[in-house]
Amino acid sequence: MEVILNYIHIVGLCIWLGSMVTWAVFAPKLNKFDPSRNTTSALRDSFSKISWSSYVVSLISGISILLISTDTSANWRLEIGLLVTAGVVIAFHSLLTNVSEAVRGAFNGVMLILALVVVYLATVYI
Structure with a gap:
């Protein structure tokens, strides 16, 4: 079951990180090609659904692994804690729409770094 x-x-x-990286790469370019932002909004909604769904799957599976794991050397608490922290940062990023581009860029950077660290820790512990 643990496997x-x-x-x-x-x-x-991987899906969660991939959707974030894809959106970070293509969103600025979409804003230039879509002045009305209709396409950008539709794509943002799709990426949000994919990203949050994969986040929830990762969180539930990570907590399940933490509960049933017999390996005491793996530090799943750290990985799950960082995953929760990343979720909080992403939620703030999604809710705070009227902040400057610099602040949004900082949120993007923190989100991507946290996601990379979480994926790294998960692969190291498995």
């Missing part, structure tokens, strides 16, 4: 949860956890994290 299946590990697989689900890693796949969920």
